Amino acid sequence: MTKMNVPYYKGMMEIDIPEKNLLGVLESKANKYRISKTQEEIVEEALDNPIGSNSLEEIVKGKNTLTLITSDHTRPVPSKVTLPILLRRIRGANPNIDITILIATGFHRPTTRDEMIEKFGVEIVENEKIINHVSTDDSMMVNLGKLPSGGDLIINKIATQADVLISEGFIESHFFAGFSGGRKSVLPGVASAKTIMANHCGEFIASPNARTGVLMNNPIHKDMVYAAKKSNLSFILNVVIDSEKKVIHAVAGDSEKAHLKGCEFVMDLAKVEKNPSDIVVVTNGGYPLDQNMYQAVKGMTAAEANCKENGVIIMIASCADGHGGQSFYDNIVNSKSPRELLDRISKVKRNETVPDQWEFQILARILDKFTVIIVTDMWESKYIESMHMNHAKTFDEALKKAFKIKGEDASITVIPDGVSVIVR
Template sequence: MSCFKLPYGKERMECCIEEKHVAGVLLSQLHNYKPEKSEDELVIESLENPIGTPRLRDMAEGKDKIVIISSDHTRPVPSKVIMPHILKEIRSNNPEAQITILISTGLHRETTVEELRGKFGDEIVDNETIIVHDCEDIENQISFGKLPSGGDFSINRLAAEADLLVAEGFIEPHFFAGFSGGRKSVLPGVASKATVMYNHNSEFINNKNSRTGIIEGNPIHNDMLYAARAAHLAFIINVVIDAEHKIIKCVSGDCDLAHRVGREFLSSMCQVDAIPADIVISTNGGYPLDQNIYQAVKGMTAAEATVKKDGVIIMVAKSVDGHGGEVFYNTFKEEKNLERMMRTFLDRTPEETIADQWQSQIFARVLMKAKIIYVSDAPDEMVTDLHMIPAHSVTEAIDKAKQLVNRDDYQITVIPDGVSVMVIE
């Protein structure tokens, strides 16, 4: 038997499969990479050797209003390690700087104080100015005209009026932007709702280059990079993390040049060849990325790239927060015909994009290729409404998958962390 411990919330869920049925395991080499330096040393070294810019402390000299964009509660960025070094670097040359940490929620819900304490620690929460971005607060947004694709471009006033705009984040494979991090801190991070909606339109999502690990010709990335430049994002500190959310690589400097170095490192660790199988097991890497079904679509796309047509995907994601998007949920609850749903998405103009449409579009695409058995703590009725089959253990899910496949020689591909791999078809 081959046994796997799959991340499930903050715990692990075990599954065992007979050897003859294991087609292969798609595992990022990030899990095996051991840097020679500590997390703190990696961040300090990166800040001392930025790519394409002066040191942050020199850029901060004489600046009055400095804004640091930081990821929200849905991203496992180790800010407890990174943020103290950023603050120290800025204040080493500008001790009187007015620093604001701006939480880049994009279209997500507001980050709670408890979540901020978990992310930064009590000292930073109690002593620093932290503002949570609200994409619908039009009065506190500044227009920058149009994106190259034609959409209106507005961002949070704090970011727009900063004397120095900095961003902290992490780089991982992203299922339609190619990679997370870098330019994404601005768009969607601190952009207006209308700007994000336009950027995530159905034509862009349907583009063959809007896929995991692809930057060239990716229209979503192109708008995002333009937005970062237009907003004068001057400096980024981005990390690559392993399965334990520990920093194994840190890049600092220009929002594109530094990001390129980070994503090149990530690609060298994460690219894996597809191993086609009747059944594919995937996860969303555990907490915090598997808090809801909406986010779990990301891990499903890794399975989509290697599951056989009309096969079965077993998605393991705790989903203690339920569906994660009211419009996302109702879209599937109210429409049972996936082809008709997809036509509706593709017929909408960019200006007509609705909330969560991009996630719904990608989810529908996955569902049109394979049945999905969803292992979670979410209510069974909710999972069923979302066109999936509920299960509460991987063993139960495999039993259900075997019945659906209905063949004795079925093969299973296992993806222990679906958000850390880039599956090449």
């Protein structure tokens, strides 16, 4: 047996794979990337050397108001490292500037105070003005016109009405936007639900260019870049993190140019060569991304890219927070089959996209080709099975089920962190 430890919720899960079955392990080079600098030094160096823009200090001089977009509780952005540095440098250049921290929830639920404290630290939560973006609250929004795709560009006015708009985030591969970070702070981060729906429509999600690691001709990315420019996102700080959620690289500066440099770095680390197998074992990188089924779909797409058709995907994800989206859950549960759901989505017009459609569309695409077994001891079987998936409380139980489907000689590939790799 080959023993491995893979991320599971806030810890690790030990799994045993028979050596005769193990075809390979696909891992990002980020896990072995070593740098002698501290996280703080990496961030400071990026801010000292902005890409394609003036320095942050020059940008904020003489301005009265600033909105700083940051990520919500579902993203492992190390804000305890980055935010204090950003705030110190901003106030060092402009002590009287009025700063609002806007949490980019996208279409997610608001971040709770406890989650803010865990993410930002007590001092920032108690002393800074922090506001949750609520995509369904029309009173928070302003219409900035049309996206290239034709959808309405409606953005949180707290972002658009400030003298300066900046954002912090992190860059990793993204299952339909190509990469996270950069322009995603605006769309979907602080966009109206209406705008998010149009951008995440079935037509765009079905595009072969709306895939992990792809920016060229990606219709979703194109809209996002336009939204960031139209909102005057003038400066970004984006970091790259390893499996321990530690900063190993950072870029700062122009929202498009700096982001592209960060994406190049991530591609170099994350790209792995596929080795198609009968069974693929994958995780969502542990907490916070494995806390619900909605997010777990992301890791499944890495397995999808490496699994033989009619193969088995074993997804290890706590789903401690349940399904993660009522519309997501209801649409999967109320469909007769994944194929029936896909056929129905194909007939939905762009401006009639429903909440979470993109997520259940991608999950349906996976379930239409593969058997998925969810490994968790933190969510009930009845919910998982109602979503056209199998459930196992332990990895051993899941592996037995997979062998029963594909045979005792089935080949196995392990992807310890599905959201950290780009399978090519």
